[in-house]
Amino acid sequence: MTHIGIIGAGITGVTTAYALNERGYEVTVFDQHRYAGMETSFANGEQLTASSAEVWNKLSTVFQGLRWMMRRDAPLRMNPMPSWHKYSWAAEFLLGIRNYRQNTIETVRLAIEARHHLFEIAERETIDFDLERRGVLLICKDKAGYNKASEVNKLLNEGGLDRRPVTSGEMRQIEPTLKGSYYGGFFTPSDSTGDVHKFTRGLADACVRHGVRFAYDTEIEKIVPKDSGYAIRWIPVSRDDGGANANEWRPIQVDGVVICAGCASRNFAAQLGDRVSVYPVKGYSITVFLSTPESQAAAPFVGIADDATKIVTSRLDRDRFRVAGTAEFSGFNRDIRHDRIQPLIDWTRQQFPNVATDRVVAWSGLRPMTPSMLPRVGPGGRFGVFYNTGHGHLGWTLATATAQRVADAIARVMPVTKHVAANPAVVSSL
Numbered sequence: 001m002t003h004i005g006i007i008g009a010g011i012t013g014v015t016t017a018y019a020l021n022e023r024g025y026e027v028t029v030f031d032q033h034r035y036a037g038m039e040t041s042f043a044n045g046e047q048l049t050a051s052s053a054e055v056w057n058k059l060s061t062v063f064q065g066l067r068w069m070m071r072r073d074a075p076l077r078m079n080p081m082p083s084w085h086k087y088s089w090a091a092e093f094l095l096g097i098r099n100y101r102q103n104t105i106e107t108v109r110l111a112i113e114a115r116h117h118l119f120e121i122a123e124r125e126t127i128d129f130d131l132e133r134r135g136v137l138l139i140c141k142d143k144a145g146y147n148k149a150s151e152v153n154k155l156l157n158e159g160g161l162d163r164r165p166v167t168s169g170e171m172r173q174i175e176p177t178l179k180g181s182y183y184g185g186f187f188t189p190s191d192s193t194g195d196v197h198k199f200t201r202g203l204a205d206a207c208v209r210h211g212v213r214f215a216y217d218t219e220i221e222k223i224v225p226k227d228s229g230y231a232i233r234w235i236p237v238s239r240d241d242g243g244a245n246a247n248e249w250r251p252i253q254v255d256g257v258v259i260c261a262g263c264a265s266r267n268f269a270a271q272l273g274d275r276v277s278v279y280p281v282k283g284y285s286i287t288v289f290l291s292t293p294e295s296q297a298a299a300p301f302v303g304i305a306d307d308a309t310k311i312v313t314s315r316l317d318r319d320r321f322r323v324a325g326t327a328e329f330s331g332f333n334r335d336i337r338h339d340r341i342q343p344l345i346d347w348t349r350q351q352f353p354n355v356a357t358d359r360v361v362a363w364s365g366l367r368p369m370t371p372s373m374l375p376r377v378g379p380g381g382r383f384g385v386f387y388n389t390g391h392g393h394l395g396w397t398l399a400t401a402t403a404q405r406v407a408d409a410i411a412r413v414m415p416v417t418k419h420v421a422a423n424p425a426v427v428s429s430l
């Protein structure tokens with residue numbers, strides 16, 4: 001039997017587990033949390049959006065970012081404190097400007113491919129994740145923003161996306177709750193929104209039904225190459241024995257390993273002799289609870305993307321409205337800052353004045369971002385090591401496609417030797 005260990009039970013790890021299980025592998029997924037989807041795949045913008053496929057490696061974005069550095073409430077902020085990780089990443093990001101066009105087109109194609117897998121899996125496994133297939137509308141306040149979006153639109157169309165320009169009148173027909181004044185916008189009917197956490201949890205349950213094992217509450221310390229395969233050294237997250245039983249935590253032996261550890265992937269790659277440049281780009285979201293019929297009627301169902309503020313929204317069923325945005329370069333810091341949350345609340349009040357913001361839950365997450373903004377998918381330097389990580393601002397959108405790609409890459413070099421019978425046990429203590 002060929003046994004693959006997956007590090008991380010976020011959206012990338014769980015979709016990879018599902019794809020490998022489909023191909024007949026024995027799969028164990030490790031995560032330090034008690035459930036799947038508890039880190040960045042928890043409360044993001046929730047848009048399944050090929051229309052946001054533009055990579056950020058562009059000179060105009062860099063200059064805009066520099067101007068924003070002066071403003072505390074700016075959509076993008078970089079903590080100027082020196083850090084080798086941050087500045088080496090930034091240098092590679094600048095080099096990526098030359099690949100802006102091809103990387104944007106590649107990302108759109110991947111996002112379009114991902115939708116087919118996602119909808120198929122959700123239907124097959126009957127996963128309820130508050131999916132809304134009503135499209136995503138980009139709103140532009142002024143002519144300059146509209147013209148900029150027009151240029152991007154050419155690339156998105158070249159990648160095969162059905163995004164089209166719309167007038168402000170058409171925008172109100174598409175989403176009648178819009179109240180502000182707009183120059184125009186772009187609508188992508190094939191984009192959608194849905195709850196990434198619910199999907200990840202639902203897919204993890206499906207994986208268990210099909211025989212995938214999950215080792216939760218399990219922190220992976222080290223992955224040690226052996227003569228054949230890898231020993232995964234772990235420690236339980238809740239160590240109430242003070243470490244006295246450490247000898248009982250025997251390493252788990254696997255034939256191959258897939259790193260899907262989000263922002264921690266860089267460290268695992270370094271242990272395994274690979275360089276995977278992933279920087280934690282922090283973002284924030286608020287979940288507005290729509291407790292009254294008035295609020296429910298005043299919040300949009302179509303996904304909204306605001307070009308000027310870089311804010312995105314999603315309607316999650318009748319009574320939740322997610323608003324997300326901001327990009328902060330300040331390392332592995334997950335603090336929820338009031339001065340970053342307030343602009344999201346203010347924006348909601350301005351755009352949708354009849355939505356009550358009396359019950360709002362704030363969240364922050366770290367986007368695992370590569371300098372090229374393309375995920376790292378495929379084999380590492382050692383036989384049996386693979387990566388499916390670095391999905392940045394689009395992990396929810398892209399994961400079902402990259403899971404197929406990494407599973408195919410594994411199948412090419414490590415064929416399944418024996419199909420493993422389903423074992424529905426969830427391994428919570430190994």
Ligand SMILES: Cc1cc2nc3c(=O)[nH]c(=O)nc-3n(C[C@H](O)[C@H](O)[C@H](O)COP(=O)(O)OP(=O)(O)OC[C@H]3O[C@@H](n4cnc5c(N)ncnc54)[C@H](O)[C@@H]3O)c2cc1C
Pocket residue numbers: 007008009010011012013030031032033037038039040041042043044045046047048049218219220221260261262263264281282283284285312324325364365366367368389390391392393394395396397398
């Ligand atoms: C504010 C915000 C808004 C966003 N909006 C969108 C959006 O609208 N659409 C979209 O497509 N994407 C969006 N994203 C991006 C998306 O959320 C991420 O790309 C995606 O969740 C990354 O998934 P992942 O599986 O790579 O990482 P994660 O979900 O972080 O999973 C990694 C897992 O690895 C585990 N792990 C790490 N180290 C260890 C260890 N040592 N031992 C055990 N386990 C370990 C972690 O516990 C974690 O569960 C947004 C992100 C943010 C922050």
